[in-house]
Amino acid sequence: MLLIRCPYCxxxxxxxxxxxxxxxxxxxxxxxxxxxxxxxxxxxxxxSNPKGIIYERWRHMHGCARFFNAVRDTVTDKFVMTxxxxxxxxxxxxxxxx
Amino acid sequence: MKKYSVFAIAREAMRGHKGWEEQWSSPEPKKEYDVxxxxxxxxxxxxxxxxATVHGITNVAVLEKGWLGGGNTGRNTTIIRSNYLYDExxxxxxxxxxxWDGLSxxxxxxxxxxxxxxxxxxxxxxDIQVLKRHVHANRLNGIDNEWLTPEQAxxxxxxxxxxxxxxxxxVGAALQRRGGTARHDAVAWGYARGASARGVxxxxxxxxxxxxxxANGAVMGVDxxxxxxxxxxxxxxxxxxxxxxxxxxxxxxxxxxxxxQALVSEPIKPVxxxxxxxxxxxxxxxxxxxxxxxxxxxxxxxxxxxxTGGLHILQHTxxxxxxxxxxxxxxKMLRSWGGIVDVxxxxxxxxxxxxxxxxxxxCGWGTGGFKxxxxxxxxxAHTIAKDDPHPINAPFxxxxxxxxxxxxEAAAAAVAH
Numbered sequence: 040m041l042l043i044r045c046p047y048c049x050x051x052x053x054x055x056x057x058x059x060x061x062x063x064x065x066x067x068x069x070x071x072x073x074x075x076x077x078x079x080x081x082x083x084x085x086x087s088n089p090k091g092i093i094y095e096r097w098r099h100m101h102g103c104a105r106f107f108n109a110v111r112d113t114v115t116d117k118f119v120m121t122x123x124x125x126x127x128x129x130x131x132x133x134x135x136x137x
Numbered sequence: 138m139k140k141y142s143v144f145a146i147a148r149e150a151m152r153g154h155k156g157w158e159e160q161w162s163s164p165e166p167k168k169e170y171d172v173x174x175x176x177x178x179x180x181x182x183x184x185x186x187x188x189a190t191v192h193g194i195t196n197v198a199v200l201e202k203g204w205l206g207g208g209n210t211g212r213n214t215t216i217i218r219s220n221y222l223y224d225e226x227x228x229x230x231x232x233x234x235x236x237w238d239g240l241s242x243x244x245x246x247x248x249x250x251x252x253x254x255x256x257x258x259x260x261x262x263x264d265i266q267v268l269k270r271h272v273h274a275n276r277l278n279g280i281d282n283e284w285l286t287p288e289q290a291x292x293x294x295x296x297x298x299x300x301x302x303x304x305x306x307x308v309g310a311a312l313q314r315r316g317g318t319a320r321h322d323a324v325a326w327g328y329a330r331g332a333s334a335r336g337v338x339x340x341x342x343x344x345x346x347x348x349x350x351x352a353n354g355a356v357m358g359v360d361x362x363x364x365x366x367x368x369x370x371x372x373x374x375x376x377x378x379x380x381x382x383x384x385x386x387x388x389x390x391x392x393x394x395x396x397x398q399a400l401v402s403e404p405i406k407p408v409x410x411x412x413x414x415x416x417x418x419x420x421x422x423x424x425x426x427x428x429x430x431x432x433x434x435x436x437x438x439x440x441x442x443x444x445t446g447g448l449h450i451l452q453h454t455x456x457x458x459x460x461x462x463x464x465x466x467x468x469k470m471l472r473s474w475g476g477i478v479d480v481x482x483x484x485x486x487x488x489x490x491x492x493x494x495x496x497x498x499x500c501g502w503g504t505g506g507f508k509x510x511x512x513x514x515x516x517x518a519h520t521i522a523k524d525d526p527h528p529i530n531a532p533f534x535x536x537x538x539x540x541x542x543x544x545x546e547a548a549a550a551a552v553a554h
Binding site: 040041058061076077080081087089090095115 | 389390391392393394438440441442445482538539
């Protein structure tokens with residue numbers, strides 16, 4: 040089971056308190072009905088599914104119930120960091136090369 | 138290839154078993170092939186086998202980064218069924234089921250396909266409605282599926298707890314009698330032996346690190362840990378790693394990879410005569426011919442390539458198993474493991490041409506690809522050989538996520554996701 044640090048509660052809590060909410064930083068168009076089929080497919084269905092560093096959303100379902108973002112390595116399942124929703128995608132990751 | 142038979146066993150018994158030959162050869166990779174298949178699991182090897190037997194294309198290499206059948210082929214719970222809801226799914230899964238019947242004879246290899254019946258339990262009114270809908274839809278498609286009362290379910294599977302005060306009461310069940318299990322390793326080995334005998338090169342410990350494309354965009358071959366290997370046609374059958382390989386060719390996929398776990402118990406005498414699935418509490422169980430209970434759990438909730446999963450997932454499944462089969466509460470579990478499954482948004486596979494000329498993909502089987510192995514290989518070989526899909530896999534395109542013509546088994550595949 041993963042230990043996840045909620046950036047709002049500022050505590051590491053067991054995974055059972057959380058729900059994964061998929062890839063992060065996928066912006067929903069302000070004019071969704073005006074999207075082309077290609078753009079809608081990219082937004083709705085296509086995922087980066089990386090082997091390595093992933094940016095993903097979590098929700099502290101059985102805690103503060105708030106959404107936040109996390110950076111995790113999908114090979115080791117180790118979290119690099121978590122940060123609050125709305126904060127920019129971190130460009131530098133602590134302890135990660137490149 | 139020497140034929141396996143009772144006479145071969147007798148002959149070898151007489152001379153100290155010195156005459157058995159290797160089941161497949163391990164040649165050095167050539168510089169160029171007509172077709173390269175990425176991934177030597179069941180689906181990839183079946184594709185190579187049918188390319189050779191049905192389409193006469195034998196200048197084929199199957200590249201495998203690890204060992205043959207060491208991915209999800211060796212990690213699944215070997216359940217075979219075709220009771221899917223939609224016509225497209227019924228078409229492809231029942232195509233596979235028909236090939237399972239007779240596969241041992243075709244391959245001259247005992248894949249131990251056992252049509253012992255797959256029974257899906259209903260625990261509440263909603264389950265009854267869903268499963269009865271499946272029964273009717275399946276029968277309209279000519280696929281056997283029948284409704285059982287709790288008493289009939291108990292008769293079909295005696296260790297099942299059907300008492301009224303059970304934590305998960307059994308209020309009915311859907312039974313596909315042609316469903317069952319097969320020996321997963323033997324499926325990979327049998328296809329490998331058949332393909333190798335016809336000239337297909339199976340190259341293990343050879344990881345694909347890049348996909349080379351010509352100036353016009355068409356595929357030229359693949360970079361591997363054993364150098365560049367050329368081919369005008371490349372079929373990607375890499376399960377959980379399909380999107381990784383497709384990214385090398387510049388194609389982004391509607392896939393996410395999750396860990397899926399299974400476990401086996403200590404071996405005991407025959408007690409579970411069929412496959413029992415419960416989608417509502419998410420547990421399924423069968424008994425291998427060795428006597429181990431083979432138990433499948435659910436996926437973890439996050440993308441991962443770790444081939445391991447959370448212990449709480451297994452615990453949840455075992456909780457359910459022990460409620461449904463109180464007889465097993467004191468059994469010891471021997472091993473658990475995880476495999477990485479590639480899941481599409483509509484939970485149906487993708488077997489199709491891609492936007493890249495000469496690149497084909499067979500992926501997205503998610504949590505239930507083993508059952509489709511023969512059918513998947515058969516129609517994918519057709520797709521590669523003819524550069525055009527077989528009518529059975531024609532609906533399983535990548536483009537369906539743009540056009541919206543989904544095959545939405547997500548809620549219909551009769552398993553919880």
